[in-house]
Every structure is written in structure tokens, then in C-alpha cells.
Amino acid sequence: xxxxxxxxxxxxxxxxxxxxxxxxxxxxxxxxxxxxxxxxxxxxxxxxxxxxxxxxxxxxxxxxxxxxxxxxxxxxxxxxxxxxxxxxxxxxxxxxxxxxxxxxxxxxxxxxxxxxxxxxxxxxxxxxxxxxxxxxxxxxxxxxxxxxxxxxxxxxxxxxxxxxxxxxxxxxxxx
Amino acid sequence: xxxxxxxxxxxxxxxxxxxxxxxxxxxxxxxxxxxxxxxxxxxxxxxxxxxxxxxxxxxxxxxxxxxxxxxxxxxxxxxxxxxxxxxxxxxxxxxxxxxxxxxxxxxxxxxxxxxxxxxxxxxxxxxxxxxxxxxxxxxxxxxxxxxxxxxxxxxxxxxxxxxxxxxxxxxxxxx
DNA sequence: ATATATATCTTAGTCACTAAGAGATTTAGC
DNA sequence: GCTAAATCTCTTAGTGACTAAGATATATAT
Numbered sequence: 427x428x429x430x431x432x433x434x435x436x437x438x439x440x441x442x443x444x445x446x447x448x449x450x451x452x453x454x455x456x457x458x459x460x461x462x463x464x465x466x467x468x469x470x471x472x473x474x475x476x477x478x479x480x481x482x483x484x485x486x487x488x489x490x491x492x493x494x495x496x497x498x499x500x501x502x503x504x505x506x507x508x509x510x511x512x513x514x515x516x517x518x519x520x521x522x523x524x525x526x527x528x529x530x531x532x533x534x535x536x537x538x539x540x541x542x543x544x545x546x547x548x549x550x551x552x553x554x555x556x557x558x559x560x561x562x563x564x565x566x567x568x569x570x571x572x573x574x575x576x577x578x579x580x581x582x583x584x585x586x587x588x589x590x591x592x593x594x595x596x597x598x599x600x601x
Numbered sequence: 602x603x604x605x606x607x608x609x610x611x612x613x614x615x616x617x618x619x620x621x622x623x624x625x626x627x628x629x630x631x632x633x634x635x636x637x638x639x640x641x642x643x644x645x646x647x648x649x650x651x652x653x654x655x656x657x658x659x660x661x662x663x664x665x666x667x668x669x670x671x672x673x674x675x676x677x678x679x680x681x682x683x684x685x686x687x688x689x690x691x692x693x694x695x696x697x698x699x700x701x702x703x704x705x706x707x708x709x710x711x712x713x714x715x716x717x718x719x720x721x722x723x724x725x726x727x728x729x730x731x732x733x734x735x736x737x738x739x740x741x742x743x744x745x746x747x748x749x750x751x752x753x754x755x756x757x758x759x760x761x762x763x764x765x766x767x768x769x770x771x772x773x774x775x776x
Numbered sequence: 777a778t779a780t781a782t783a784t785c786t787t788a789g790t791c792a793c794t795a796a797g798a799g800a801t802t803t804a805g806c
Numbered sequence: 807g808c809t810a811a812a813t814c815t816c817t818t819a820g821t822g823a824c825t826a827a828g829a830t831a832t833a834t835a836t
Contacts, residue, residue: 467824563727799817
């Protein structure tokens, strides 16, 4: 066996490792939601708001894959909790922008401290050059996942009888 | 500015990139669930079963953070769909092992084809040596997230009045 | 102007979840 | 061995976030 593993085996190992850490990441998010006493979707929306800034209710529905009706509920809860504010767009008064209340960032980010500490520790074991490689991978990986998500969504447009499905549910969950 | 970015800025950029791609990964999973017509938790349990193999109902509850009652429902649905089988442990007849039915792997993994293709494409841009670095990071990152999750769970044991909470919900979601 | 499109919200009903406890089996103490 | 406590899964009742469908309000096009 060579110093570097055979590429095929390496790719497979990498895929499983990514899958495993990704699953654990999901679990971390769920734990945050539980500890904070906030619904999972509500936290997901806060994360989107943190990353994208001030976005419309419709955009939240689009990104999360929830219906607009569900988003109304999400925003209601977040607004009641004082984490976000609804702001009507004066240019187009149908639109409602959702904006994060400044203090909310601190309220939420405290739950990510353990994660940040763990990641700092991990990153500490890498040189600047290696971190650049990781950054490149994170960015390219992100684009790859976006593309994969779009490709998968494409299946929803194919007629149901021609599309693979497990049919645990009778009704589809998205409009 | 040097050829490599200042480390602090690099770390911050890396954190945001990871967060972004992680969020997109969550969305991919949700899309899989929607396209497959399967509940999110059901898919998460299938993923755990795929990674860990034959596990007990209690272990599923532990790993997902769901109650055992919820897991009963998950397993009921997965069993009805013909994806898993319940197998009583002969050594300890209280325990119920959940085992994936062989054909289920193929049924599920078809929904991950877009993701696999996207990842293959991304990985194609890296040398064996670089992939080894990514593998090392994925493994260390996984351990880091596990540790962070445990640390965060520790907050649940601290008295509620001493613990930071957002209190969007009146009742806690975990026992 | 009128019709059509777009953006959010409302309502009714559904489904997965929690909490609490029951049932079945195992382990510990005497 | 026998009883009590512990462990594991399932059951039941009730709750809350979700979807689907349509209402409301505003914007755009003909």
C-alpha cells in the first residue's frame, strides 16, 4: 500500500466522515433549539437572518422550504420573543421584511459558544495554508450542495408516478 | 497584505463558510425527506441506522434526542414502509433492535445521488494529499462537534433559573 | 379601469411530538 | 429464591407546528 490511500477508498472514507460530521452538526442544532426552548425551524430562520441579513417573509419560506403560512407562525413566535421585527417595505407595501433585533444576536450566539470553542481547538492544529485549503473546500462544498439541492428539487416537478418515492406519507409535504 | 490572510480574519471567514455549508446540508436533508415523502426524523433515524448498523430503540432515542415514545412512532412508520425490521434481543428480551432491511439502502441512497455527484465533482479538484487533509479535518471536526454537543447538553442539567433561555415555549421539549 | 399577478396572512385540519404512566423483563438486596 | 427496584419499550392523551386552500391587500399589465 502506498503512502496515500487508493483514491477510491479515500473518497469513500471521506464521504462517510463528512456524512457523520454533518449528522452531528444537525444534532448540535437540535440541541441548541432544545436548550434555548425554541422550535427547530425558528432557529433555522434566525440562522438565515444572521447570514443573509434583512430578508422578506417570502424569502424565508423559499430558503427553508416551508409554506408562507408556516413562516407567518415562525415570525410571530420570533417577534413575540423579541428576536426579530417586522418591517413593511415602503416601496412595495405587500412585502414584509424580517429584521433581527440587535440584542438577539448575543442571545442566540451564546448557545454556539461550545461549538466555537471546539472549532477553535480543531483549527488550532492547522497552518494558515491548510486553513486556506479548508476554506476553499467549504466554499466549493457549499456551492456543490446548493447545486445538489436544486437537482433534487427537480424531481418534485417530475410526475409522481414516474418519480421514486417511499410513500410513508399519503400527502406530499410541500406545495 | 500577506499571501495568507491574517489568521483571525481567516478563522472568521472559515467559521461563516462552515456555517453556511452546514445550513445548506440541513436543507438538503429536508429536501430528501420531502421528495421521498418521509418525515425528517424518520430519515435521520435511517441515517443513524446506516452509520451505526443494528441499534436498539433506546439508542435511537438517545442519539436523536427524541423520547422513546416518539421513536416507537418512527420505527412503526419505517417498519410499515418496509425499510426496517424490529428484532427482539434474545439475551435481554426488553430490548428491541432495529435493523435496516437490505433493500432499503438502495431505496434511500437514490436520493443522495445528486449529492454524491456534486461531491465527486468537488473532490475532483483536490490531490490525494489534500483529500487526506480534508479527511483529517472531517474526523477531528466530528469529534469537536460531539464534544460541543455534550457541553451544550450539560446546560440542561443546570437549574433553569440559572440557565440562559429564550423562553419562546413554556414547556421544555426534553424529559 | 379592469384583470391578473404577487406577497402575506388566516383558517381548518393533520401529524409528529412530549409527558406520563403501563407492561414486560432484568438486576439487586436480603 | 423472592421481593423490590431498575430498565426498556410501548400506549395514551393532549399540544403545537405544519400544510392546503383561500382571503386580503397591494402592485403590475393590458
